Amino acid sequence: MSREIKLMLNGNQIFVAIEDNWTLLYLLREKLGLTGVKEGCGQGECGACTVIVDGLAVNSCIYFAVEVDGKDVLTIEGLAAADGTLHPLQKSFVENGGIQCGFCTPGMILSAKALLDENPQATEADIKQALAGNLCRCTGYVQIVESVEAVVDKSSEDINVVVRETGESG
Amino acid sequence: MQTVLYVTDDQERKGNKEIMEEFTVIGKRISKVDAVDKATGRALYIQDFKLPGMLYGKILYSKYPHARIIRVNTEKAKALPGVITVLTGEDIPPVRLGVYKDNPPLKAGKVRSYRDEVAAVAATDLETAREAINLIEVTYEAVPAIFDPEEALKPEAPLVHENHKTNLLKMPWNLHYGDVEAAKIEAAFNVEERFSTTWVTHCCMGTSGAIADFDHADNLTVYTNTQIPSLAQKDFQETLKVLGFKDKRVRVIKPCIGGGFGSKLDTYAYEHVAILLAWRSRRPVKIVFEREEEFCATSPRQPTVTYISMGCDKEGKLLYRDMSMVLDNGAYTSWGATTPSVMMMPITSLYRVPNVRYNAKCVYTNNTYSQAMRGYGNPQATFAIESAMDMLAEAAGIDRVEFRRINSNQPGDVTPQGLKITTCGLPECIEAVSRDLEFGRPREKGVGVGLASLIHVGGGARIYKSDGCGTIIKMDDYGKVDVFTGASDMGQGADTIIAQIVAEELGVKVEDVHVFHQDTDICPWDVGAHASRTTFVAGNSALGAARKIRHRLLNMASETTGIDEDKLTLKNRAFFADGKQVLPIGKLLRGSHFKPRGEMMMADNFYDPPNENMGRDFSGNMSATYSFGTHGVRVKVDEATGKVEILDYIAAHDVGRAINPMLLDGQVHGGVLMGVGYALTEQVILENGRNMNPDFRDYKILTAMDAIHSKAVVIETVDEQGPFGAKGIGEPGCVPTAPAIANAIYDAIGVRIKDLPITPEKVLAAIKKKNGAVSCGIDAFTQKEQPCE
Amino acid sequence: MRLPPFAYERPRDLYEALELLNTFGKDCRVLAGGTDLLVRMKQGLATPSRLISLKDLPELATINESDGFLNIGTAVKLADILAYEPIQYRWPGLLEAVKSVGAPSIQHFSGTIGGNLCQDNRCQFYNQSKFFRQARQTCNKAGGNTCFAWKGGSDKCHSICQSDSAPILIAMDARITIKSKNESRTIPLEELYSSVGERPLTLADDEMLTEIHVPGPVPGAGCAFEKLTYRSSIDYAVVSAGAYVQTDGSKTVNARLIIGAVARGPLAIAAVEKTLKDRTAGDEEAIDQAGREAMNAAEAFIANNITQPVEYRTQMVSVITKRALSRATKRALSHTDVSEAK
Structure with missing residues (x-):
């Protein structure tokens, strides 16, 4: 089923239409173009797809996109300051x-x-x-x-x- | 020869003024030039590329290790909406891959391993391609298969390639220098043993992938993860020829590579399948491996069975080394089959040994086919040699460290194979390890120390007909430098090293230098990122080009300022005379450009190192210089479980010159942990040719919690041939790790494990055997013997 | 990647969740952390048409202590259990087990205690991609009728329970609450496991594990968890053991030992209690004997279902048993007055 979710992504509030069967990794990489999120194994074993959801590091390859509805997601693209200063x-x-x-x-x-x-x-x-x-x-x-x-x-x-x-x- | 020893401790390093002050960027801990892009997620890997109209390709692999293909029905797959092209082995012209040209990218008639590509699909999205693959129906007729290379040599063994008539590859690796038989009689002490190593795989974090794209004139662009852009270009050109495209251009673009380690030394079926799908569909096609494919359909390090005998005289001087090997080549032939050419180097030349004999047989089996991996055979050979060194020292009653001192290579040696040892820091490496690890320290129960050394090519390796690398440099009107190198950065930091070398020579800052390495349309030829050759060969190539520019700059500056060339120094983006800045580089460049008949500052250079191809007897100085090293380790063995814990690790390397000590440390630490995995935990488990552990749960590369704080000791011998004295260091870090650990385990508990990996079950079984199977060892907790039920 | 389509339900309270379970029964799966379920869905091992997410059910995500029990909601994250301070001195065995799950800390932020207890059984021939499995006959666990892990084949599934928290929680006599729309029952945790490889849990299709109740420490009692792995993280156990030992200060009065990762469910070694009872606490001979008994009991179950050899795993049952019992005994002897200990 498709639905719209709302999330804070790298400091910006966004609304995005998703399908229930998308992983968070798929949403971020394929739909939102955040290719800094890497897929190394797709099974939660390698950590290349790690993003931070509400302060916690999670494997985005085994996390449903729908489950970040209302949450705060940080990817590597959002880590440096707005002026480009590195974290x-x-x-x-x-x-x-x-x-x-x-x-x-x-x-x-x-x-x-x-x-x-x-x-x-x-x-x-x-x-x-x-x-x-x-x-x-x-x-x-x-x-x-x-x-x-x-x-x-x-x-x-x-x-x-x-x-x-x-x-x-x- | 200048020999400088320092430890990779910042304080000590900073304190070492004598080497630091000569240079402004050489020898400095400079950040990798691509590091910020990688830290911010901007770096693009093959996974991240998308072209307009791009299709997604998937490959169907065999269900059998050895079978005739009776029928392939692609109708259902073709009918699936979104599927654009389906190809089988019957649909393509006879493209052949690999060193032996024995491997079609899609198989027709017969499959020879589970990894065999039977059909391929291109579809508008990945899910459709995946679904389509499942709709292809293949009818097979299984035929007897063979998985053990020693069995495969027997006359009754099934043939993997019928028209080859035998499973033995026709690559006779045989050498004999001196007289081994006579030396055997002469020797006071002898050892004879069998060792084996198994399949391990590169486990690059970024999986393999390629995008193929034809333009309207049938010129081909391939974006691919490769360590060999120029040779890949040639391979793809050959495929085009078979497709009937003559005189078409092939451009290879190499994105950031998520790890190489030898896995990308050849072109593989998936790249050619992408080309074939793009050819048939007239659209760009991308194939990226999933992790399971990366485990099952890339080529692991080849397993070996090694028989070694070695002997020495009463004083402990080695008299001979006699080795024979059987290598599992798998079903097809890539560079793995040529690794004996590098194994010959430690076999003939690690320590002084006057009489040497070696033969190796590469054998077809129905396993996945093998490739070189970090060390190109050297880890397998050194495991046998250095394990046997300890055994021989024990037989001769000589201390293990002393035994290695007695036999150490020395500067100026010419080895039986004709390797010309120029600089050689092996004696210093042995000393550093023996001092640091305190070999004489009182022994604790279950704790032992071990050491092992290595020799490796440090100045290129002449395996191919050229070992060269080209560089083009241009400087703009402001003194910014663009370097176009043939070298391939795969994460090891080749760009950074080249930028440092050029910046040092041209008196500019590292950030003024931009290194392009990723595009065959732009960059000159290079044989590839292998043999730890990039710093040496590409470094020398870049240095030569930079020297040409430096020479012209000095010449022009002298004319402009009227100051003699030898009074001018070039540093900090300007010319200095008597300590004062007299002319900024940019000003000079603009002056020479914007004038009648002006000129641009450009130079090129092709450097081919002064090394030799092997002769018919396999002798020849294959590298312009050699790298040496010694590793020492202290282990603790849990005698109840057989688990081995590493307590201390020291890796001493003769690197010629540390161009960038931070990157150098990274190569050593990374190599060591990969070596520890090779020694203790890693193995591709093949059950009748089927990969049983195609994931990171069961293929056990080590984790951050398993990381060991290895201490890297750097011996600088400043090699005359090397750029600023440097030799290669990419591979040596993982070469002597396994034998050092095996030797330490023997020291700890008196059992010698001769088969890698040294898993807990093997250690425990060996303890059991040693104790006559009455005990399963001591329980570390209760300190009591536990019976073996 | 995208998964096959399914309906995603996000009930706002437990009642709604149970009602959904009641309505859709075996076609749906409860989604807690997803670290096990998603991988199985990707491999085509689970194909639910409906997922019921527990993300909005705070009542299932609380830890509290009452009536002498530590009560842990099924959706409590492993990281939250580790962060619950009293666990460090009152339930150290549970701490050891939770700490050892998967890859810390990343999987502890997603993985839940309920998920760890309710994870499906595993086997090296089953937990593989669809493509891998297609090359062989369908095994018992996948609905066929053969077993590759059992020498000579078998009409039963010989997969193993790889939960790390189950052995220690059973050893500690934990109880669980199971709810359905119309019923709630509290049973010993061990009754959650059916010892049937094909369907390793006794939960009915409309039931959900909602809470785990761990008895508080008793003076003179101690527990410990041991797990043998080849690496320091990511790995499933080669063998694991949860041990509970109660002493009167000198003699063992009660002991329980549960072996993990060898059988179709957590394997209780009944003989151990008899062997240790009334013997001097920590008596090495008794513990050795317990190790042998555990090994003998486990031997009949160990199949070729993980990559480590059967013979080695059998031997390790004894070693891991002895280590778990010895450490539990040490804790028992030093924790004579646990209620005040800190």
């Missing part, structure tokens, strides 16, 4: 070698963001735990974990910079 995590991944082929990067960064929003003082173990559902074949995770740690080390003030304040609008 501290994006900057840190760039500067600390957290990115090689880049296919896991959007999901990896968003999982890290969900963690740091919840726990700005996350330890190495917390970080590894939070990224355990995001597979990477290039880096051996070492520089990815270091990239997240580098943000933790700073004051937690500049971490919560983007989106989310209008999460209850729906």
